[in-house]
Amino acid sequence: MFQWLFGKSFNPEKDIPSLAGKVILVTGGNAGLGKETILQLAKHNPKEIFLAARTPSKAQAAIEEIKQAVPESNISFLQLDLSSLQAVKKAADEFKSRSDRLDLLINNAGIMAVPWSTTQDGYEIQFGTNHMGHALLTKLLLPTLLKTAKEPESDVRVINLSSEGHNMAPGPGIIYEQAELEQWGTWRRYGQAKLANILHARELQRRYPEITATSLHPGIIMTELYTSVNKSSMIMRTGTAVGRSFLMDVHGGAKNQLWAATGPKETVRSSHYWKPVGSKSGGSFWHAQKPKLAEQLCDWTEKELESKGY
Numbered sequence: 001m002f003q004w005l006f007g008k009s010f011n012p013e014k015d016i017p018s019l020a021g022k023v024i025l026v027t028g029g030n031a032g033l034g035k036e037t038i039l040q041l042a043k044h045n046p047k048e049i050f051l052a053a054r055t056p057s058k059a060q061a062a063i064e065e066i067k068q069a070v071p072e073s074n075i076s077f078l079q080l081d082l083s084s085l086q087a088v089k090k091a092a093d094e095f096k097s098r099s100d101r102l103d104l105l106i107n108n109a110g111i112m113a114v115p116w117s118t119t120q121d122g123y124e125i126q127f128g129t130n131h132m133g134h135a136l137l138t139k140l141l142l143p144t145l146l147k148t149a150k151e152p153e154s155d156v157r158v159i160n161l162s163s164e165g166h167n168m169a170p171g172p173g174i175i176y177e178q179a180e181l182e183q184w185g186t187w188r189r190y191g192q193a194k195l196a197n198i199l200h201a202r203e204l205q206r207r208y209p210e211i212t213a214t215s216l217h218p219g220i221i222m223t224e225l226y227t228s229v230n231k232s233s234m235i236m237r238t239g240t241a242v243g244r245s246f247l248m249d250v251h252g253g254a255k256n257q258l259w260a261a262t263g264p265k266e267t268v269r270s271s272h273y274w275k276p277v278g279s280k281s282g283g284s285f286w287h288a289q290k291p292k293l294a295e296q297l298c299d300w301t302e303k304e305l306e307s308k309g310y
Helices: 032-042 056-069 085-098 125-149 164-168 178-183 186-207 226-232 234-243 255-262 291-307
Strands: 023-027 048-053 075-079 104-107 157-161 212-216 273-275
Touching: 023 032, 023 125, 032 048, 032 056, 032 104, 032 255, 048 056, 048 085, 056 075, 075 085, 085 125, 104 125, 104 255, 125 157, 125 186, 125 291, 157 186, 157 255, 164 186, 186 212, 186 273, 186 291, 212 255, 255 273
Parallel strands: 023 048, 023 104, 048 075, 104 157, 157 212, 212 273
Antiparallel strands: none
């Protein structure tokens, strides 16, 4: 729980270098860690930041708030619903019509411990949103990422927000038959989705060494993710109320992904999973450290997306 105490010292104000000329896309940028990440990156003069979110009104409110703190920032809204592959395709097309480069893709958005349901494409809701949506977005933006990576002194990165919750993944690690997931509890399903985020980044780095891809655990933070959990569990409501006094705030929680996004490239590339801040970890020995599982997941994901026309 107190892992963040032992990580690297990282001050976003001083330690993030100039981002001049860079184009950045952050999913789930309207609240919590995503909004804080955009705020801190905006202070370092990127060319443009795309704030990807589902609800226009919430996104615009977040942009206005960030611009009050950083008036000169260039932040654009990109409508994105990760639970719909069709909506992801539309968002990727919209992005590519507005930018011919992408230096930094931060797959930050996610849902946690929600009741059983499926996406409109038939995936368990957490796996479909946290993994399949981001996997398709990354795939569709990959040509732009690789094109940017060819430019002199480029530093192209894909950062997946995972969690120590990946340790709760089902015994097999990844259960591909979506209907079978209904028999597993919501936290186990969440664990699978977060494990998939790690494995996806790991295999992405292997297949495309021109870019830097990694995943991370932000720490234990009080964010909007706990809303659905608190509604359904009195124990969690009590626990989070007590925990507010010692859990990290959003500013502290965003540091690990800010470090992964802007820290020394060779260091960031040296691990597929980081604990806060910049503390190297392989993740769970029984799943996250298995390169064959990462390859298997990405092969399966690719076939699934192709079967649906993507």
